[in-house]
Amino acid sequence: MTHSHLPEQGPSGGATRRPPPPPPGRTFDWREALAPSLISIVSIVVVFGAMAWVITSAEQWPRIKLQFFNIDAMVAAFPRVLQGFWINMSIWLIVLACILFLGIALAVIRSLRAPWFAPFRLMVILYIDLFRGLPVLLLVLLFGFGIPALNLPGLPSSSLFWGAVAMVLSYSAYVCEIYRSGIDAVHEGQWAAAKSLGLTEWQTMIYTILPQALRNVLPAMMNIVVALQKDVALLSIIGVRDAVREAQIYTASTFNYSSLIVAAGLFLLATIPMARLADYVTQRDRARRLQIGG
Amino acid sequence: MPRVQLFEVTKYFGDNLVLDQVDLSVAQHEVVCLIGASGSGKSTLLRCINRLVKADYGDICLDDVPVTDERFGKVGLHKRIGIVFQSYNLFPHLTVLDNLTLAPRKVHGKSKKEAEAQALAQLDRFGMGSFAKAYPEQLSGGQQQRVAFVRALMNKPDVLLLDEVTAALDPELVGEVLGIIKELKAQGMTMIIVTHEMGFARDVADRVCFLEGGRILEEGDPHQMFSAPQHERTRAFLDRIIEAGRL
Numbered sequence: 001m002t003h004s005h006l007p008e009q010g011p012s013g014g015a016t017r018r019p020p021p022p023p024p025g026r027t028f029d030w031r032e033a034l035a036p037s038l039i040s041i042v043s044i045v046v047v048f049g050a051m052a053w054v055i056t057s058a059e060q061w062p063r064i065k066l067q068f069f070n071i072d073a074m075v076a077a078f079p080r081v082l083q084g085f086w087i088n089m090s091i092w093l094i095v096l097a098c099i100l101f102l103g104i105a106l107a108v109i110r111s112l113r114a115p116w117f118a119p120f121r122l123m124v125i126l127y128i129d130l131f132r133g134l135p136v137l138l139l140v141l142l143f144g145f146g147i148p149a150l151n152l153p154g155l156p157s158s159s160l161f162w163g164a165v166a167m168v169l170s171y172s173a174y175v176c177e178i179y180r181s182g183i184d185a186v187h188e189g190q191w192a193a194a195k196s197l198g199l200t201e202w203q204t205m206i207y208t209i210l211p212q213a214l215r216n217v218l219p220a221m222m223n224i225v226v227a228l229q230k231d232v233a234l235l236s237i238i239g240v241r242d243a244v245r246e247a248q249i250y251t252a253s254t255f256n257y258s259s260l261i262v263a264a265g266l267f268l269l270a271t272i273p274m275a276r277l278a279d280y281v282t283q284r285d286r287a288r289r290l291q292i293g294g
Numbered sequence: 295m296p297r298v299q300l301f302e303v304t305k306y307f308g309d310n311l312v313l314d315q316v317d318l319s320v321a322q323h324e325v326v327c328l329i330g331a332s333g334s335g336k337s338t339l340l341r342c343i344n345r346l347v348k349a350d351y352g353d354i355c356l357d358d359v360p361v362t363d364e365r366f367g368k369v370g371l372h373k374r375i376g377i378v379f380q381s382y383n384l385f386p387h388l389t390v391l392d393n394l395t396l397a398p399r400k401v402h403g404k405s406k407k408e409a410e411a412q413a414l415a416q417l418d419r420f421g422m423g424s425f426a427k428a429y430p431e432q433l434s435g436g437q438q439q440r441v442a443f444v445r446a447l448m449n450k451p452d453v454l455l456l457d458e459v460t461a462a463l464d465p466e467l468v469g470e471v472l473g474i475i476k477e478l479k480a481q482g483m484t485m486i487i488v489t490h491e492m493g494f495a496r497d498v499a500d501r502v503c504f505l506e507g508g509r510i511l512e513e514g515d516p517h518q519m520f521s522a523p524q525h526e527r528t529r530a531f532l533d534r535i536i537e538a539g540r541l
Contacts, residue, residue: 208388
């Protein structure tokens with residue numbers, strides 16, 4: 001190769017024709033980077049400042065402040081509410097695991113096409129119609145109070161257990177439908193390819209369809225995980241001593257509501273990181289899809 | 295002795311007649327190309343042969359045994375008949391190597407080691423040895439289709455069905471896939487090929503069948519068929535192809 005600096009000879013010039021250099025990389029511009037953050041900070045301060053001003057200027061504010069934002073009461077209530085919050089988190093994890101598993105099992109049954117699956121498919125559809133059609137709160141009450149009262153031999157009689165079962169049954173119906181949409185979104189050609197290789201319908205589902213479906217539904221599932229994290233508090237109405245229940249007990253004995261604010265803070269502490277994680281997962285998934293699509 | 299035989303195969307999609315009493319016989323080592331407009335039933339015919347689509351009426355035999363025969367079991371038929379699709383249909387969540395070894399391991403009970411050794415040898419043969427650990431989306435269309443060929447050949451099938459295998463490829467990649475088909479023909483593979491590449495069909499086919507409305511309207515020697523089609527419809531179809539600059 002020669003590195004001569006002959007003048008350009010046009011398209012037919014051959015070896016001496018050189019492309020222009022790549023454009024300079026974008027330099028970091030303080031104004032460009034600062035302006036958006038400044039605008040957001042200012043607008044946050046203005047909006048929330050105005051709200052704070054409206055609230056604190058209310059005639060009853062000093063009384064509310066004493067009852068809801070009493071630092072001493074918060075400190076006093078904190079250990080009990082935190083203890084309850086750990087119960088929330090453990091129920092959340094256990095219930096979540098059950099939901100993810102039951103949901104996938106139901107979705108697989110509903111998606112298999114072999115004729116002898118028909119009765120099972122029908123049962124799943126009935127199940128979904130039933131449990132999606134009833135409010136979770138109502139299910140928790142019915143299960144939490146009703147089933148222990150039946151005194152069934154050999155079955156646990158704790159309200160916590162049956163309330164959690166109600167949560168699992170209700171959420172699984174939704175989760176099943178999410179999984180199923182993910183399964184349906186896998187291209188028909190994947191079934192054809194697997195079948196042509198001799199895989200049974202079950203093997204096709206396990207080895208080819210389900211792994212792709214799980215990837216499809218991950219963002220939607222993260223949403224459910226966040227929703228469940230706070231809905232576990234519904235169990236407080238059947239007497240489970242979770243964060244909300246503990247806060248209420250404190251409120252009932254002292255006539256001070258600051259414990260509720262403590263519980264609210266703890267929930268936010270747990271759900272906001274999960275929501276950020278969900279966003280991150282969704283965004284990464286989107287990037288992956290665009291890359292494939294492009 | 296015919297390897298594949300179809301007797302009056304009929305298929306409806308709903309009320310729509312897609313295949314109308316099709317008879318076809320393919321000898322061992324023979325390469326048959328199915329041509330015809332979209333919707334003429336070519337792909338459905340192909341898929342009936344390996345039972346991806348179940349024919350409503352008629353019989354399909356492989357070596358004189360009906361493909362519905364119990365002797366094939368659930369797996370035997372797919373071991374004997376391979377298929378390659380237009381859109382490759384590789385499993386996107388699996389590496390090239392796992393795409394190739396899935397069926398041998400899970401369906402045919404081979405050990406991981408044995409299946410992988412065979413897969414790597416086949417990949418090398420098709421010039422894809424260095425892509426074993428890649429995922430399908432990291433490959434070009436031509437490379438993906440080559441992997442799909444290797445996957446279909448892993449079970450050493452007796453018959454290979456090709457369903458418009460070049461239709462999704464960029465023009466400059468078509469050649470490498472057509473090269474594979476020619477090589478397979480040279481090795482004596484029995485193939486039934488649905489294609490829109492008329493020039494290729496003329497070169498590689500022992501026999502060409504023109505389908506329209508779910509029937510084989512005309513079949514015969516490719517050179518005779520493309521230069522002097524007997525049927526008026528065949529002539530009209532080929533004229534349209536020539537007009538479009540595809541022959």
